[in-house]
Amino acid sequence: MGKFDNQLFFQKLLQWIPGLASLVNYRREYLSYDLRAGLSVAAVSLPVSIAYADLTGVGAIAGLYSTILPLVAYALFGSSRQLIIGPDTATCAVVAAVVIPLAANDPILRWQLVIVMTIMIGIWCLIAGRLRLGALADLLSRPILIGLLNGISITIIVDQFAKVCGFSYDFGNLFARVFYIPLKVPEMHFITVLISLITLMLLIGIKKLRPRWPGPLIVVIIMTFASWLIGFDQHGVNIIGQFSNEMLSFVSWGNFDVGLMRELVVPSVNIAVICFISMMITVRSFAAKNNYDTDADAEFRALGIANIVAGLSNGFVVSGTSSRTAINDVNGGKTQLVSIVAALVIALIVFFLLSPLEYIPTAVLAIILIYSSWSLIDIKTILRFFKLSRDAFYLSLATLIAVLLIGIIPGMALAVLLGLFLFLKQIFRPTDQLLGVDTDGRIHSLSNNVKPIDNAIMYRFNSPLTYFNIAYFKKRIINLVDESPEKVGYVIVDTIPCFTYQDVSVLLGIEELVRALKIRNVVFILAGRRKTLKRWFKDMNINMDKDYIEFAYDLYFSMKMVLSKESMADVEEQDD
Numbered sequence: 001m002g003k004f005d006n007q008l009f010f011q012k013l014l015q016w017i018p019g020l021a022s023l024v025n026y027r028r029e030y031l032s033y034d035l036r037a038g039l040s041v042a043a044v045s046l047p048v049s050i051a052y053a054d055l056t057g058v059g060a061i062a063g064l065y066s067t068i069l070p071l072v073a074y075a076l077f078g079s080s081r082q083l084i085i086g087p088d089t090a091t092c093a094v095v096a097a098v099v100i101p102l103a104a105n106d107p108i109l110r111w112q113l114v115i116v117m118t119i120m121i122g123i124w125c126l127i128a129g130r131l132r133l134g135a136l137a138d139l140l141s142r143p144i145l146i147g148l149l150n151g152i153s154i155t156i157i158v159d160q161f162a163k164v165c166g167f168s169y170d171f172g173n174l175f176a177r178v179f180y181i182p183l184k185v186p187e188m189h190f191i192t193v194l195i196s197l198i199t200l201m202l203l204i205g206i207k208k209l210r211p212r213w214p215g216p217l218i219v220v221i222i223m224t225f226a227s228w229l230i231g232f233d234q235h236g237v238n239i240i241g242q243f244s245n246e247m248l249s250f251v252s253w254g255n256f257d258v259g260l261m262r263e264l265v266v267p268s269v270n271i272a273v274i275c276f277i278s279m280m281i282t283v284r285s286f287a288a289k290n291n292y293d294t295d296a297d298a299e300f301r302a303l304g305i306a307n308i309v310a311g312l313s314n315g316f317v318v319s320g321t322s323s324r325t326a327i328n329d330v331n332g333g334k335t336q337l338v339s340i341v342a343a344l345v346i347a348l349i350v351f352f353l354l355s356p357l358e359y360i361p362t363a364v365l366a367i368i369l370i371y372s373s374w375s376l377i378d379i380k381t382i383l384r385f386f387k388l389s390r391d392a393f394y395l396s397l398a399t400l401i402a403v404l405l406i407g408i409i410p411g412m413a414l415a416v417l418l419g420l421f422l423f424l425k426q427i428f429r430p431t432d433q434l435l436g437v438d439t440d441g442r443i444h445s446l447s448n449n450v451k452p453i454d455n456a457i458m459y460r461f462n463s464p465l466t467y468f469n470i471a472y473f474k475k476r477i478i479n480l481v482d483e484s485p486e487k488v489g490y491v492i493v494d495t496i497p498c499f500t501y502q503d504v505s506v507l508l509g510i511e512e513l514v515r516a517l518k519i520r521n522v523v524f525i526l527a528g529r530r531k532t533l534k535r536w537f538k539d540m541n542i543n544m545d546k547d548y549i550e551f552a553y554d555l556y557f558s559m560k561m562v563l564s565k566e567s568m569a570d571v572e573e574q575d576d
Contacts, residue, residue, distance in 0.1 A: 037333030038341025043214030052087035066315030119311035125304030134296025143396035151403025166192030279320030430463030467505035
């Protein structure tokens with residue numbers, strides 16, 4: 001009995017900590033692959049995390065804190081074997097857009113707000129995981145996400161361009177900044193521009209000649225060594241400067257304005273959704289590539305725990321990172337041990353090799369951010385939407401333009417509203433088809449080779465019937481009957497796509513429709529869900545004239561029913 005309880009406890013433990021299973025049952029032959037992949041991930045994560053800290057508006061050390069414990073947390077609680085978690089371009093840009101205006105010029109308050117927001121995001125993710133909202137991953141709006149990523153990437157590139165050239169902007173609006181860049185040419189710092197160009201050429205060269213090498217790390221090492229050797233700061237070049245591995249003290253939290261947390265509630269929910277959406281795309285892509293399953297609810301929990309850990313360790317928001325996950329996969333990473341190895345390497349650098357990092361030029365980090373953001377720009381996909389779906393194209397383009405015109409946070413909110421309105425439009429006024437029969441007796445949408453059934457309309461309504469579209473459904477049926485150039489004696493409706501749940505408004509609407517068709521001497525046939533529909537009408541105590549409503553097994557049975565009745569009518573006419 002005790003043994004059974006231990007097994008049950010262990011099974012429950014593995015449900016909450018999926019990564020533990022691969023570590024407990026670790027295969028020794030994976031070790032060399034995981035060590036190599038872990039070192040590669042650490043090599044890329046180190047400079048990128050420092051750059052994202054600058055993007056978020058906090059000290060460089062916060063970027064390293066955001067990379068250590070969250071990696072370990074996800075390795076234990078995540079269900080993906082390949083995913084690498086850490087600071088992400090889109091989420092860091094959104095956090096900065098929320099926090100920087102609230103903190104004004106107070107760096108301590110800015111860091112505090114980032115920490116609070118990160119913990120709040122983690123809590124929302126935990127609640128979503130508890131409510132099993134992982135199914136939200138099946139409702140991902142690719143057009144909104146593509147438009148959002150393009151808008152954020154362009155915004156980051158414009159923002160970082162000032163650091164690359166060694167000047168500052170006089171305007172907050174993105175288009176004003178772009179317009180006035182030519183006027184800033186006299187203010188550009190020549191040495192900073194030269195360092196930026198060298199950094200960019202090194203990144204491009206390493207990517208082309210040695211794509212598997214950790215380009216950002218190599219470039220940072222080279223430029224940091226040059227900065228220390230030459231003394232870039234003495235020539236007017238901005239560098240990170242001295243920073244320690246200290247965290248915010250408890251004393252500094254005594255002056256924190258708790259009322260500011262109200263301003264973080266809605267943005268933190270939005271960022272939690274963005275994090276989960278972008279993470280699940282990466283999780284599912286690599287799981288499909290490597291032929292294993294993942295658990296969306298577990299991913300929500302893991303994302304929540306990773307962000308809470310990041311906040312408690314004085315870091316900022318983390319999410320799934322596609323670029324570092326790809327590096328893990330390319331280097332043959334097999335299990336979650338890769339994340340633990342990467343975390344240990346970065347922790348060693350933070351505690352023992354931190355002082356050399358102060359010589360990193362900020363222009364180098366800006367170039368890394370621009371280089372990373374450039375890879376996220378995907379105008380081709382937006383143009384591809386134009387061929388696939390005009391609604392998707394306009395939604396994606398509107399998201400991109402909104403982010404550029406009114407900013408990341410309001411642009412994102414507007415995009416979500418537009419997506420919601422588009423969805424409601426599709427539900428309120430869905431597409432529909434008239435069906436017919438081809439020469440082989442198969443049912444399709446009407447075309448040159450598919451003809452309608454004599455004396456009948458066969459109809460498909462491409463949306464679940466609800467209280468807010470039943471009136472439109474009735475109007476469409478009546479209009480089709482009244483406007484038909486041929487005599488109509490039957491209306492056959494495919495019930496599979498439209499009768500999905502029991503709605504009293506829908507059933508009463510069908511009762512009204514049958515009465516309207518009876519006046520026109522038209523029989524209404526519901527094809528499919530025969531037993532279910534009969535039970536629904538019986539439960540609602542709705543009785544209709546049985547001469548004008550029929551319940552059939554499917555469309556083919558309905559078609560045979562109509563043809564049979566027409567044949568019998570013809571025979572009766574001949575007898576008369």
